[in-house]
Structure formats: C-alpha cells, structure tokens
Amino acid sequence: MRLRLATWNVNSVRLRAGQVTRFLLDQAPDVLCLQEIKCRDGEFPAAEFEAAGYPHMRIRGQKGSHGVAILSRLPLEDAPDLEVCREGHARAVGARVAGIEVQNFYIPAGGDVPDPEANPKFAHKLDFLGRLTAEAARRDPTSALVITGDLNVAPGEFDVWSHRQMLKVVSHTPVELEAMEALRAAGGFTDLVRAAIPDPQKLFSWWSYRAADFRASNRGLRLDHIWISPGLRKAALDGGAEARVHDDVRAWDRPSDHAPVSADFRL
Amino acid sequence: MRLRLATWNVNSVRLRAGQVTRFLLDQAPDVLCLQEIKCRDGEFPAAEFEAAGYPHMRIRGQKGSHGVAILSRLPLEDAPDLEVCREGHARAVGARVAGIEVQNFYIPAGGDVPDPEANPKFAHKLDFLGRLTAEAARRDPTSALVITGDLNVAPGEFDVWSHRQMLKVVSHTPVELEAMEALRAAGGFTDLVRAAIPDPQKLFSWWSYRAADFRASNRGLRLDHIWISPGLRKAALDGGAEARVHDDVRAWDRPSDHAPVSADFRL
DNA sequence: GCCAGGTCAG
DNA sequence: CTGACCTGGC
Numbered sequence: 001m002r003l004r005l006a007t008w009n010v011n012s013v014r015l016r017a018g019q020v021t022r023f024l025l026d027q028a029p030d031v032l033c034l035q036e037i038k039c040r041d042g043e044f045p046a047a048e049f050e051a052a053g054y055p056h057m058r059i060r061g062q063k064g065s066h067g068v069a070i071l072s073r074l075p076l077e078d079a080p081d082l083e084v085c086r087e088g089h090a091r092a093v094g095a096r097v098a099g100i101e102v103q104n105f106y107i108p109a110g111g112d113v114p115d116p117e118a119n120p121k122f123a124h125k126l127d128f129l130g131r132l133t134a135e136a137a138r139r140d141p142t143s144a145l146v147i148t149g150d151l152n153v154a155p156g157e158f159d160v161w162s163h164r165q166m167l168k169v170v171s172h173t174p175v176e177l178e179a180m181e182a183l184r185a186a187g188g189f190t191d192l193v194r195a196a197i198p199d200p201q202k203l204f205s206w207w208s209y210r211a212a213d214f215r216a217s218n219r220g221l222r223l224d225h226i227w228i229s230p231g232l233r234k235a236a237l238d239g240g241a242e243a244r245v246h247d248d249v250r251a252w253d254r255p256s257d258h259a260p261v262s263a264d265f266r267l
Numbered sequence: 268m269r270l271r272l273a274t275w276n277v278n279s280v281r282l283r284a285g286q287v288t289r290f291l292l293d294q295a296p297d298v299l300c301l302q303e304i305k306c307r308d309g310e311f312p313a314a315e316f317e318a319a320g321y322p323h324m325r326i327r328g329q330k331g332s333h334g335v336a337i338l339s340r341l342p343l344e345d346a347p348d349l350e351v352c353r354e355g356h357a358r359a360v361g362a363r364v365a366g367i368e369v370q371n372f373y374i375p376a377g378g379d380v381p382d383p384e385a386n387p388k389f390a391h392k393l394d395f396l397g398r399l400t401a402e403a404a405r406r407d408p409t410s411a412l413v414i415t416g417d418l419n420v421a422p423g424e425f426d427v428w429s430h431r432q433m434l435k436v437v438s439h440t441p442v443e444l445e446a447m448e449a450l451r452a453a454g455g456f457t458d459l460v461r462a463a464i465p466d467p468q469k470l471f472s473w474w475s476y477r478a479a480d481f482r483a484s485n486r487g488l489r490l491d492h493i494w495i496s497p498g499l500r501k502a503a504l505d506g507g508a509e510a511r512v513h514d515d516v517r518a519w520d521r522p523s524d525h526a527p528v529s530a531d532f533r534l
Numbered sequence: 535g536c537c538a539g540g541t542c543a544g
Numbered sequence: 545c546t547g548a549c550c551t552g553g554c
Contacts, residue, residue, distance in 0.1 A: 011554090012537060036554090038538065064538060065553070109554055121553095152554095208554085209535040257536075257554080278544085279547060303544085305548065331548055332543065376544055388543090419544095476544090476545035524544080524546080541550080 003074075003098055003265040004029040007224050008249075009106070009150040009206075009258035013037040013069070017045040019252060020071075021052045027246065029262055030073055031097055035106035035150040036256075037067035044069065060093040068093045068106050068149065079103065084131040087124060098267055100232065105132070105149035114173040122170065125152065129179040136187035145229035147189060150258065152223050155180045155191070158199045159222035171221055189227040192236055192263045196243035205245050206258045214250060224261045235265045270341075270365055270532040271296040273513075274491050276373070276417040276473075276525035280304040280336070284312040286519060287338075288319045294513065296529055297340055298364055302373035302417040303523075304334035311336060327360040335360045335373050335416065346370065351398040354391060365534055367499065372399070372416035381440040389437065392419065396446040403454035412496035414456060417525065419490050422447045422458070425466045426489035438488055456494040459503055459530045463510035472512050473525045481517060491528045502532045 006029035010016050013034060024032065032054070037044060041061040049057070049071050056072040066089045070076065079094035079101045094103040107128055111121030132147075139145060153176045157163040166172035184191070197203055204220025211217045226243065228236050243263035250259040273296035277283050280301060291299065299321070304311060308328040316324070316338050323339040333356045337343065346361035346368045361370040374395055378388030399414075406412060420443045424430045433439035451458070464470055471487025478484045493510065495503050510530035517526040 015537075036537095111553085209537095211535090254536085282547075303547095378543085478545090521546090535554105537553090539551090542548090544546085 001267045003031070003100070003267050004262055005031045005033070005102065005146060005148065005226060005265065006260050006262035007033040007035070007104070007148045007150070007226060008260035009035040009224060009256060011036050011038070011256040011258065013067075014039055014043060014045060015254070016256060017048050019249070019255070021048055023246070023249060023260055024049070024052050024054060024071070027260070027262060031102060032071045032260075033102065033104035033148050034069045034071065035067075035104070036065070037061055037069050038065060039067060058093050058095045060090045062090040066090045066106060068104050070095050070102060070104055072097050074098055082132070082135050084128055084135065086127055086131070091128070100144045100146055100265070102146045102148065105147070105151060107150065107152045109152050110170045110176075112170060114168070114170045114175070126175065126179055129153075129176075129183055133179070133183045133186045136183060136189070139187060139229065140231075141188045141229060142231040143229060144231045144235070145187070146232065147187065147227040148225060150223055151180070151225050153177070153180045154221040154223055156194065156199060156222075158202050159204070161202070161204070161219040161221070166221070171223060184227070187227070188230045190230075190233060190237070192226045192228050192241055193222075193243040193245070193261060195237060196241035196263065203245060204247075205261050207250060209257050224258055226261060226263045232265065235267060236263065239266065268534045270298070270367070270534050271529055272298045272300070272369065272413060272415065272493060272532065273527050273529035274300040274302070274371070274415045274417070274493060275527035276302040276491060276523060278303050278305070278523040278525065280334075281306055281310060281312060282521075283523060284315050286516070286522070288315055290513070290516060290527055291316070291319050291321060291338070294527070294529060298369060299338045299527075300369065300371035300415050301336045301338065302334075302371070303332070304328055304336050305332060306334060325360050325362045327357045329357040333357045333373060335371050337362050337369060337371055339364050341365055349399065349402050351395055351402065353394055353398070358395070367411045367413055367532070369413045369415065372414070372418060374417065374419040376419050377437045377443075379437065381435070381437045381442070393442065393446055396420075396443075396450055400446070400450045400453045403450060403456070406454060406496065408455045408497040410496060411498045411502070412454070413499065414454065414494040415492060417490055418447070418492050420444070420447045421488040421490055422451075423461065423466060423489075425469050426471070428469070428471070428486040428488070433488070438490060451494070454494070455497045457497075457500060457504070459493045459495050459508055460489075460510040460512070460528060462504060463508035463530065470512060471514075472528050474517060476524050491525055493528060493530045499532065502534060503530065506533065
C-alpha cells in the first residue's frame with residue numbers, strides 16, 4: 001500500500017477551499033496537512049472536504065492569522081499535543097494515521113530583523129524551534145514519526161534562490177540554519193524531499209506575491225518540509241524516495257504564495 | 268422625440284460597472300445620473316460605458332466615498348457648477364443635454380442623530396439643502412431644469428414604509444421634510460415620479476442591506492428623485508407622466524442598496 | 535502583492 | 545450588510 005502525504009500553506013482555507021479540493025482530486029494524497037487556514041474551527045469548510053472524500057480531520061483554528069489542520073481519507077487517531085508555541089498560537093496539530101504519527105507545524109515567520117534581542121518575533125521563532133528540538137530528542141527514534149508543515153526555514157544552499165544574499169535574510173540566517181540542523185539531529189530526521197530530489201537541484205516551495213511572474217524571476221525559498229524519523233526510512237526510501245513540489249498550483253488563479261509538497265511511503 | 272432620464276446611486280461604480288451596462292442596455296435611458304461612484308475620475312470605467320453607447324460623460328470623482336457622474340448618449344454641454352457642498356465633497360455635477368439642464372446630486376445622508384447641534388453630518392445635510400434652495404430661488408422658472416439624484420430625503424408619507432416610525436429617523440424627520448418642501452417651493456419643482464405614480468401608492472427606491480429579503484420585509488424609503496422646473500412641465504406631464512422605479516435591479520446579484528429611477532420627457 | 539481585521543460611513 | 549481605506553503580517 002502506498003501512503004501519500006502532502007503539506008500546503010494555503011493562506012486562508014476559506015478563500016481557497018476550491019483549490020484545496022482540486023488538489024485533493026488531482027493528486028489524491030491520503031493525508032493533507034494545511035497551514036495558515038486563517039479561520040476558527042467552526043469556519044473551516046469541512047463539508048466540502050468531506051464531500052471530496054476526506055471525512056477525517058483535525059482542525060486547530062483561531063481567529064485571524066495562523067491555524068493548522070490535517071485532512072485524511074484514512075481514519076485518524078490522537079497523537080500527543082506538542083507544547084511548542086509559547087504565545088498560544090494555533091501552530092501545531094498532530095494525529096496518527098496508518099500507524100504513523102504526523103505532526104504538522106506552522107513555525108513563526110520571524111519578522112524582518114534577524115536579531116532575537118531587537119525582534120521578539122525572531123526570538124519566538126528560535127524558541128519554537130528550540131522547544132520542538134527538545135520534544136524530538138525525547139522520542140524513540142525507531143517509532144514512525146513525520147514532522148511536516150511550513151517550517152519557515154530554507155535549510156540548504158540549494159533551497160534558496162541566492163545563498164549569499166539570503167544569509168542576511170530571515171528564513172536562511174546562520175542561526176536559523178543551526179537551529180534547523182539541531183532539530184534534525186535531535187530526531188535523526190531525514191529531509192525526505194531532498195532525499196528524492198538531491199542537491200544541487202534548486203527546489204522552492206514559496207514565492208513572494210510581489211513578483212509579477214514568479215516563474216520568470218524564480219526568487220523562491222523551500223520553506224515547506226516533510227521530515228521522517230529513522231523508523232520511517234525503510235518505508236520512505238527503499239526502492240527510491242518519491243516526492244515533489246506541486247509548483248503548478250502556485251500558477252493557479254489567485255494562488256497561495258506556497259505550493260503544496262508531497263511524498264509517498266510504502267506501507 | 269422621447270428623452271429618458273434615469274438616476275441611480277450605484278454604491279461603487281467599479282464593483283457594478285457590469286450592472287450599469289446591463290441597465291443601460293435593458294432600459295436604454297438617454298441620460299443616466301450616478302451617485303456614490305466611490306472612485307477617482309481616472310478610475311471611472313468610462314471605456315465600458317462608451318462601448319455600450321454612452322460616449323458623453325461628466326465625472327466628478329474623488330477617493331473613497333461620494334462621487335457623481337452623468338452618462339449620456341446625446342452630446343453634453345456645460346452647465347453651471349452649483350456651490351452647494353461646504354465640505355468640498357464630490358456631491359454635485361451638472362450638464363445640459365437636449366436643451367435641458369440636469370443637476371445631479373448626492374445629498375449627505377446625515378448620520379444617525381437628527382440634531383444639527385449634536386451631529387455635524389446632520390448640520391451639513393441641512394446646510395446643503397439650504398444652499399441648494401438658495402440656488403433654486405435664483406433660477407428663471409421658465410427654463411428647463413432637472414434636479415435629480417440621491418437626495419437622501421423621503422419627502423412624503425407614502426415614500427417610507429412607516430411614516431410614524433420614520434418621523435424620528437434621519438431621512439424623514441420634520442426638519443428635513445420642511446427643508447425639502449422649501450427647496451421644492453423655491454424652484455416651483457414638480458416631483459415627477461410622484462406625478463406619475465400618485466399617493467397613496469407606496470414607492471421606495473432604497474432598501475437596507477441588513478434585511479435578508481428586501482421584498483419580504485419591504486422596509487424601503489424613496490430617496491432618489493427626479494424633480495422638474497415649471498419650464499419642463501409640458502414636456503414631462505402632457506399626455507401623462509411616465510416614470511418608474513426599477514426595483515428588479517435591487518434583486519440582482521450583489522446589488523446596490525438603491526434601485527434606479529427613470530422618467531420620460533417628450534421633446 | 536495578497537490576506538485579515540478594524541474603522542468609518544451608509 | 546457592504547464598500548473603501550488603513551494597518552500589520554508575511
């Protein structure tokens with residue numbers, strides 16, 4: 001059995017419920033993790049996704065910004081809530097599906113100034129990554145765990161359009177790259193999309209709204225990730241890793257600034 | 268020759284350019300006076316109306332609220348600008364068409380509290396009506412003059428859904444009714460729509476957005492008017508006055524809260 | 535540049 | 545309820 005897992009920062013699920021449904025029908029993921037749903041639980045367009053064949057959901061909404069959710073066509077069981085957001089934002093939701101624990105995150109973007117003293121949003125981002133690292137260190141590496149979502153860090157040189165320029169810009173600063181590596185090491189995680197599409201292939205999942213033609217300028221970043229624990233390596237990597245960035249979705253009418261990312265597991 | 272003149276508070280002409288075009292094609296007015304265009308001159312969808320057969324325009328736009336315009340299929344000549352708005356809002360525009368002077372107004376709504384001491388918006392409304400009355404008194408009654416637009420007063424008992432309740436509500440308070448009667452008397456004007464559809468027939472041109480079903484509750488007001496000078500009585504009344512409120516337009520998808528009003532002249 | 539939310543006005 | 549505009553966030 002193949003299990004396909006996707007993640008997408010949808011930037012308002014109410015405005016893009018039709019696009020989510022189209023993606024579900026086109027790509028048939030078994031599980032779709034959403035970030036920035038930007039609505040309360042009761043405003044989530046659950047009926048539309050249920051009608052599309054995804055009756056199983058975990059919704060962690062809130063008014064205004066943030067908000068995360070998991071849609072599934074397979075039954076979901078509870079997974080532990082991770083205490084990673086000191087500000088009480090709806091930025092984490094977890095569930096178990098087909099024996100795999102999926103933890104879906106919307107990590108704070110971190111503001112403009114990459115200095116935790118001057119910029120509390122950047123401090124919060126580092127705090128969030130630190131708490132998540134502490135959680136990961138507590139886990140049994142042999143268990144089946146996926147860490148996914150909009151992690152708001154482009155960890156590698158080929159995950160940004162210009163490594164040199166981006167080292168000064170939040171999402172690719174040295175302190176963020178170190179925090180991401182510490183998180184990876186703590187859980188022994190494998191970056192599954194990079195395993196499928198190795199360096200030096202440039203790979204982006206986000207392009208600013210400001211560019212008129214995102215393909216022409218292609219100043220993207222890879223902020224959206226699917227990381228797997230050692231216990232999932234066999235299912236994800238044996239026979240070759242399968243993953244992709246659905247950048248065609250970024251070209252749809254009135255798109256999110258993020259493209260969906262998906263990967264397949266053999267169960 | 269028949270000349271059909273219409274007036275419509277369109278509540279954003281950019282949002283409803285398609286509805287304006289549909290109304291022009293359906294009803295074929297020779298002249299359409301618009302209020303609350305809510306755009307600057309350069310943002311007015313002139314090309315669309317020109318393509319619909321209305322190449323002659325007078326646009327008095329401004330950023331944000333207010334803004335008035337006249338569309339015509341017949342050539343327009345200049346008419347005097349009336350100095351009626353002490354606040355410098357774009358609330359008046361005039362033109363001569365087929366020998367008739369058309370003065371198109373968007374009179375201030377006047378806020379909630381019908382007390383000029385407590386509510387400067389109500390004071391402004393009364394001031395506007397007073398200045399317009401002074402202008403009307405200066406005019407030669409034998410000249411052909413139309414006063415039209417969203418006058419924001421329902422002058423008669425049968426122009427409101429409840430005369431008793433509305434006497435306390437801005438748009439139908441005694442002081443406004445007196446100001447409207449003073450204006451009417453100053454120019455010797457005839458309320459052309461009432462001449463065509465006499466009391467006690469209830470007649471409304473505006474219904475609040477707040478009612479889910481405006482026809483069911485029918486709590487309307489007649490705020491939009493076409494008034495004619497004594498010099499136009501023959502053209503408008505001989506052989507029977509012809510006028511109507513296009514309330515079907517209020518039922519269109521995403522409508523203005525005002526319906527268009529039209530009347531015919533024989534030239 | 536897009537989105538959400540608050541404000542002001544009708 | 546609806547529309548425009550502003551601000552903050554990304």
